[in-house]
Amino acid sequence: MTSIPRDTLPSARNLQARLEPVFYALLRGVLGIVMFTHGLPKLLGDSHGSMADPMASSTHLIGNVMGLPFAAELAFLVMLLETVGALMLVVGVLTRPVALAMAAEMVGISYALGPTWPWVDRGIEYPVILGSLALYMAIRGGGRFALDHTLWHGR
Numbered sequence: 001m002t003s004i005p006r007d008t009l010p011s012a013r014n015l016q017a018r019l020e021p022v023f024y025a026l027l028r029g030v031l032g033i034v035m036f037t038h039g040l041p042k043l044l045g046d047s048h049g050s051m052a053d054p055m056a057s058s059t060h061l062i063g064n065v066m067g068l069p070f071a072a073e074l075a076f077l078v079m080l081l082e083t084v085g086a087l088m089l090v091v092g093v094l095t096r097p098v099a100l101a102m103a104a105e106m107v108g109i110s111y112a113l114g115p116t117w118p119w120v121d122r123g124i125e126y127p128v129i130l131g132s133l134a135l136y137m138a139i140r141g142g143g144r145f146a147l148d149h150t151l152w153h154g155r
Contacts (some may be wrong), residue, residue, distance in 0.1 A: 025092070025145035031133050032089035035102060039082025042075075055079065065112045081105060089137070092146020099137035106131025 041048035048054040058078055063071025082105075085098045110124040110131065142148035 021144035024140075024143045027133070028092060028095070028137060028143065028146070029090045031102075031130065031137065032086045034130065035082050035089065036086035039079055039086055042079040043083050061109075061112050066108065078105060092142035092148050093151075095142035095146055095148050096138050099134045103131045103134035103138055106134060 038048065038054070040046075041051075042055040042058060045053070045055065051057045055075060058075040059071045062068050062074045062078075068074060081098070081101055085101060088094055088098050089102070106127040109127040113124045113127070
């Protein structure tokens with residue numbers, strides 16, 4: 001019988017400790033890129049998936065489905081969050097407030113899409129996942145490889 005060397009587990013822990021900040025930055029970047037892919041068509045007025053006009057769809061969802069006033073203005077803020085905010089998330093600037101706003105947006109989208117869940121057209125499983133990631137980032141902050149860390153901690 002072969003025994004496992006005693007230093008294997010500490011080495012694995014050390015590797016995990018070194019790689020965790022890298023993979024957290026990757027996760028933050030991926031969330032930002034995913035959000036950006038939803039904001040850019042709104043900004044450019046291009047189609048996105050089955051939506052011919054994503055900005056008009058956002059305005060309709062906010063005003064007619066959710067019943068909120070100032071739907072066009074709120075849709076514009078959503079577009080800014082999904083473009084400028086997404087890029088801020090990628091580089092890690094103001095990570096906590098941007099991620100919190102994204103989590104709130106995902107709550108709103110989940111509410112607007114209603115009781116649908118997975119495997120149904122326009123279900124809420126993706127907003128739930130994205131919102132959970134955003135909430136985690138709002139709590140945790142930008143991490144070691146974020147401009148927030150460099151700006152506020154000087155490293």
